[in-house]
Amino acid sequence: MRLLIKNIKALIATYDSNPGTIAGQKMSQLPSINDAWLAVEDGVIVDYGEMKDWPGISDWSQLTIVDAEGGYVLPTWCDSHTHTVFAKSRALEFEDKIRGLSYEEIAARGGGILNSAAAMADMREEDLLRDAQGRIHRMILNGTGALEIKTGYGLDVANELKMLRAIQQLKATCPIPIRATLLMGHALPAAFKGRMDDYMDHLENELLPKALEIGFDFIDIFCERDYFQVCHLEQILKISKQHQKPAKIHVNQFYSIGGVQAAIQGNALSIDHAEVLTAQDLSDLEKNPIIVTGLPACSLFTKIPYTPARELMDRNIPVALATDFNPGSAPNGNMNLVNSLACIQMKMTPEEVVHASTQNGAAAMQLDSEVGSITIGKKANFILTEPLEYLSELFYYFGETRIKEVYINGVKYEN
Ligand code: NIG
Numbered sequence: 397m398r399l400l401i402k403n404i405k406a407l408i409a410t411y412d413s414n415p416g417t418i419a420g421q422k423m424s425q426l427p428s429i430n431d432a433w434l435a436v437e438d439g440v441i442v443d444y445g446e447m448k449d450w451p452g453i454s455d456w457s458q459l460t461i462v463d464a465e466g467g468y469v470l471p472t473w474c475d476s477h478t479h480t481v482f483a484k485s486r487a488l489e490f491e492d493k494i495r496g497l498s499y500e501e502i503a504a505r506g507g508g509i510l511n512s513a514a515a516m517a518d519m520r521e522e523d524l525l526r527d528a529q530g531r532i533h534r535m536i537l538n539g540t541g542a543l544e545i546k547t548g549y550g551l552d553v554a555n556e557l558k559m560l561r562a563i564q565q566l567k568a569t570c571p572i573p574i575r576a577t578l579l580m581g582h583a584l585p586a587a588f589k590g591r592m593d594d595y596m597d598h599l600e601n602e603l604l605p606k607a608l609e610i611g612f613d614f615i616d617i618f619c620e621r622d623y624f625q626v627c628h629l630e631q632i633l634k635i636s637k638q639h640q641k642p643a644k645i646h647v648n649q650f651y652s653i654g655g656v657q658a659a660i661q662g663n664a665l666s667i668d669h670a671e672v673l674t675a676q677d678l679s680d681l682e683k684n685p686i687i688v689t690g691l692p693a694c695s696l697f698t699k700i701p702y703t704p705a706r707e708l709m710d711r712n713i714p715v716a717l718a719t720d721f722n723p724g725s726a727p728n729g730n731m732n733l734v735n736s737l738a739c740i741q742m743k744m745t746p747e748e749v750v751h752a753s754t755q756n757g758a759a760a761m762q763l764d765s766e767v768g769s770i771t772i773g774k775k776a777n778f779i780l781t782e783p784l785e786y787l788s789e790l791f792y793y794f795g796e797t798r799i800k801e802v803y804i805n806g807v808k809y810e811n
């Protein structure tokens with residue numbers, strides 16, 4: 397199958413070879429080619445260039461030609477932090493929130509993650525899978541071409557394994573690359589009240605071996621003052637090292653309790669949330685940069701600070717952006733909204749946002765050899781925009797979309 401896109405206003409994020417993680421200060425330099433073409437064969441990017449240097453490929457048989465008519469082409473979004481597998485909405489808590497309760501107050505009343513866990517226990521695996529497939533379908537239509545999904549609403553062995561199997565099924569049935577994260581330690585179930593250490597040991601002894609059999613890519617924990625502590629994060633980092641499952645961890649959402657330092661020490665792949673970073677956290681990250689994933693839809697929905705992306709990038713720390721799609725703190729899987737929020741609220745330029753939501757997101761899932769940039773040999777997962785005057789219009793019209801078509805493995809993704 398051969399596909400050629402011509403008359404592209406600008407082909408964005410063109411790299412001769414996989415650039416790996418883009419450091420903070422480089423994120424503003426977004427390579428692109430004006431008035432360009434892009435060639436795809438068998439789902440892979442095979443060539444690109446300027447229209448004036450058109451090589452002429454009349455010998456290509458069965459070639460599909462798409463006229464971009466002045467639209468931009470850029471890599472699809474790489475959403476590196478989501479909880480896309482969940483049982484049902486928490487719309488009733490949404491109403492509590494409107495009446496003034498905070499995320500933590502709702503959780504303290506037995507709502508929050510425990511509420512999602514109760515619904516998870518009642519849900520059949522095939523229904524979980526069907527609902528998640530529907531969510532992913534909408535995410536792809538909004539330009540997402542690679543995705544990470546966490547367990548963490550099971551809170552017991554059987555239900556965590558059910559979630560993990562559903563994620564593995566999604567990997568097998570969805571057209572985009574998906575990474576599975578075992579979220580070991582999300583909330584403390586009632587049966588372990590007052591026994592957090594025992595719960596963590598229980599997960600390590602009972603859940604982990606069975607999860608390793610099913611297979612997963614990354615490991616995670618919610619390290620936070622009122623949830624799991626730094627010692628539990630250290631336990632996860634030890635497991636990460638033992639089983640070579642890189643850690644992507646929830647830290648510093650509400651308080652800075654030493655999670656950043658433990659993550660640095662334990663070689664985490666990314667630290668996610670990081671809405672609250674002290675001067676010490678920033679200076680430690682500057683000395684030991686790891687990908688920091690901002691989740692601005694969570695900040696918007698739960699009314700907490702935004703990850704200080706500008707301060708991070710100015711210190712040359714790489715930043716990624718993701719949706720955190722989940723029923724409690726960010727019920728939205730649309731990366732376009734995330735990107736607009738990053739521009740509006742996080743002082744990120746459109747160029748920085750593109751890097752954060754493509755290549756750095758891909759690197760935060762160790763998928764950057766496959767997706768994240770327009771590079772020969774990478775998957776032809778790309779977005780074609782409507783004709784635009786400026787690339788920034790993609791984010792400027794917030795809450796709307798200027799995406800015209802999404803291509804996955806070189807094939808136009810249909811509704
Ligand atoms: O990333 N912070 C922890 N976990 C999720 C929210 C989970 C929930 O409220 O259901 C998050 O925001």
Ligand code: FE
Pocket residue numbers: 477478479646720722
């Ligand atoms: Fe999360």
